[in-house]
Amino acid sequence: MSSKPSLSLIGGGLVGSLLAQQLARRGFSVDVFEKRPDPRMAGFAGGRSINLALAERGLQALRSAGLAEEVLQRAVMMRGRMVHTPDGRSxxxxxxxxxxxxxxxxxxxxxxxxLLDAAESAGARFHFGQGLVAADFDAGRMRLVDAGGTERVFDAPVLIGADGAGSTLRSAMNAYRALGERVEWLGHGYKELEIPPASELSPELLEHGGGHDQFAIEPNALHIWPRGGYMCIALPNTAGSFTVTLFLPAQGPYPSFATLPDARAAETFFRHDFADLLPLLPRFGTDYDTHPVGTLATLYLERWHLDGRALLVGDAAHAIVPFHGQGMNCGFEDTVSLARLLDGNDPAEAFAEFQRLRQPNADAIAAMALENYVEMRDSVADPRYLAKRELGARLAARAPEHFMARYRMVTFTHLDYAYALERGRAQDMLLDQLLRDSSDPAGVDLDVAVATLKATLPPLPALRRGR
Ligand SMILES: Cc1cc2nc3c(=O)[nH]c(=O)nc-3n(C[C@H](O)[C@H](O)[C@H](O)COP(=O)(O)OP(=O)(O)OC[C@H]3O[C@@H](n4cnc5c(N)ncnc54)[C@H](O)[C@@H]3O)c2cc1C
Ligand SMILES: NC(=O)C1=CN([C@@H]2O[C@H](COP(=O)(O)OP(=O)(O)OC[C@H]3O[C@@H](n4cnc5c(N)ncnc54)[C@H](OP(=O)(O)O)[C@@H]3O)[C@@H](O)[C@H]2O)C=CC1
Ligand SMILES: Nc1ccccc1C(=O)C[C@H](N)C(=O)O
Known part of the structure; x- marks a missing residue:
């Protein structure tokens, strides 16, 4: 008989299913309890966004699970931000x-x-339509409810909560022993709309006369319509459509979701603020009136675990605002770290070490995600930001061992998020200093700038590349 403990995972979403695969592959006995029906039979029931941006950290976790190539084949590459200004240029x-x-x-x-297929193939057992209701951590038991409302009690000596931002396991743990929970609401909400495939739009609306195959606008980009205090973004889908997300203050003066309660009011707003986007949204009225306004917040916890009895991972432990496109990527990094730590260690040690390693990084990406909202909705159109970005690129080309854009550290490396935050702040101060007298990066003497950089900051750590 295996000496590895039996693990009960709550939540078979993105993080729960990848974690189940990683643990089952290592020989753990894994049962996953998911409150929704099996999406492979019932269809996928919504969620927090239609599509997501996958970056190097998430990809590396998928590589280690042997799934990266399969996922990339069904993904659309995004080379950069396509910024759409109010005058209609991009x-x-x-x-x-x-x-x-x-x-x-x-x-x-x-x-x-x-991920569900992969986890099942690795030996994990899924129990759909089983929502956690309560947990008794002293007795090592949990109570689940099925779709018909029938409640049953199961043994579950070791519980892992991957049940998302509104985690029920977190509530149960918090009731047993205070976790030091703090939720900071952003005060902005989001609504999803859709640009359909080009074939559903009249040809004169299509960018480049329809020269993007089945896509109405450039497919290989993350589109942003920055408007200062708010923005729209669009991410491509393989079938030729784009999921558009409007981010806007929830309350307060125009424009806010409160002042745009229905499609009629919102259409006037879009005609003025997103004039080039509105014609690409033929189902604007229905989408606006039927899609909910999602809420956004950052979750901070002092404790992520109850000794070896229960642990929170992914959004259940550290939900963040979506603006860096890193929530899932961070959760996927969690799964690799936790599976390694559990292999050969008892759960109490593994859980404590997991929190020690991951919490500073979760805090750092939470901060950077908040900052990236301001960057996306405002700075991308600001000459000062563009000048700093340009000078940063020149320094990185001249002294790559000393300068790397923070965005690159977060998105394309495995450097700790906490390191990226700290190093990024130091680099930002240096750029401000170098651009104090001239707002033109071409006016900065690069030899002097590189010498200052090397005198101010230590070299970057060597990079571990994914491929
Ligand atoms: C608008 C938006 C856009 C985003 N875009 C990106 C992006 O581009 N890139 C990125 O990396 N991240 C993105 N994120 C973040 C990403 O969605 C989350 O970080 C990710 O979904 C977290 O996965 P999870 O498995 O921890 O939680 P979830 O995906 O929320 O999954 C939780 C699962 O637990 C189940 N569950 C809940 N309660 C119970 C219960 N009581 N019992 C049993 N099961 C339960 C749920 O049904 C669900 O299946 C975005 C988030 C938002 C809001
Ligand atoms: N929204 C956020 O960003 C954060 C929320 N929280 C905490 O979470 C709790 C609830 O948050 P709130 O956002 O208001 O509401 P929910 O998390 O309950 O989500 C709102 C809606 O989205 C659905 N939904 C959520 N996650 C998924 C998913 N993975 N797949 C499919 N559908 C999903 C929910 O369905 P269903 O009801 O069926 O689950 C519900 O209809 C609160 O206690 C809050 O403090 C904490 C930090 C961040
Ligand atoms: N997926 C997202 C969802 C919502 C808001 C932003 C994103 C991003 O991915 C932004 C991207 N990382 C950027 O900085 O351009």
Whole structure:
């Protein structure tokens, strides 16, 4: 008989299903309890967004699970931000120097279903339509409710909660022993709309006269319509459509979701603020009136575990705002770290070490995700931001061992998020200093700038590349 403990995972979403695969592959006995029906039979029932940006951290976790190539084949490459200004012009701000540094738009439902298949193939057992209701941590038992409302009690000496931002396991743990929970609401909400495939739009609306095959606008980009205090973004889907997300203050003066309660009011707003986007949204009225306004918040906990009895991972432990496109990526990194730690250690040690390693990084990406909202909705159109970005690129080309854009550290490396935050702050101060007298990066003496950089900051750590 195996000496490895039996593990009960709550939640078979993105993080729960990948974690189940990683643990089952290592020989753990894994049962996953998911409150929704099996999406492979019932269809995928919504979720927090239609599609997601997959970056290097998430990809590396998928590689270690042997799933990366399969996922990439069903993803759309995004080379950079296509910024759409109010005058109707657009321009690409690349993420990296070439296509080795791109992010990928993947379908949440598709990804979740491939991960469920992979976890089952590795030996994990899934129990759908089983929602956690309560847990008795002293007795090592939990209570689940099925779709018909029948409640049953199961043994579960070791519980892992991957049940998302509104985690029931977290509530049960918190009631047993205070976890030091703090939720900071952003005060902005989001609503999803859709640009359909080009074939559903009249030809005169299509960019480049329809020269993007089945896509109405450039497919290989993450589109942003920055408007200062709010924005729209669009991520491509493989079938030719784009999922558009409007981010806007929830309450307060116009424009806010409160002042745009229905499609009629919102259409006037879009005609004025997103004039080039509105004609690409033929189902605007129905989408606006039927899709909910999602809420956004950051979750901070002092404790992620109850000794070796229960642990929280992914959004259940550290939900963040979506603006860096890193919530799932961070949760996927969690799964690799936790599976390694559990292999050969008792759960109490593994859980404590997991929190020690991951919490500073979760805090750091939470902070950077909040900052990226301001960057996306405002700074991308600001000359000062563009000047700093340009000077940063020049320094990185001249002294790559000393300068790397923070965005690159977060998105394309495995450097700790906490390191990226700290190093990024130091680099940002240096750029401000170098651009104090001139707002033109071409006016900065690069030899002097590189000498200052090397005198101010230590070299970057050596990079571990995914491929
Ligand atoms: C608008 C938006 C856009 C985003 N875009 C990106 C992006 O581009 N890139 C990125 O990396 N991240 C993105 N994120 C973040 C990403 O969605 C989350 O980080 C990710 O879904 C977390 O996965 P999870 O498995 O921890 O939680 P979830 O995906 O929420 O899964 C939780 C699962 O637990 C189940 N569950 C809940 N309660 C119970 C219960 N009581 N019993 C049993 N099961 C239960 C749920 O049904 C669900 O299946 C975005 C988030 C939002 C809101
Ligand atoms: N929204 C956020 O960003 C954060 C929320 N929280 C905490 O979470 C709790 C609830 O948050 P709130 O956002 O208001 O509501 P929910 O998390 O309950 O989500 C709102 C809606 O989205 C659905 N939904 C959520 N996650 C998924 C998923 N993975 N797949 C499919 N559908 C999903 C829910 O369905 P269903 O009801 O069936 O689950 C519900 O209809 C609160 O206690 C809050 O403090 C904490 C931090 C961040
Ligand atoms: N997926 C998202 C969802 C919502 C808001 C932003 C994103 C992003 O991915 C932004 C991207 N990382 C960027 O910085 O351009």
């Amino acid at each position: 321009g690409l701000q690349r993420y990296g120097v070439d296509d080795s540094e791109v992010i990928w738009s993947v379908s949440r439902g598709g990804l979740n279903m491939w």
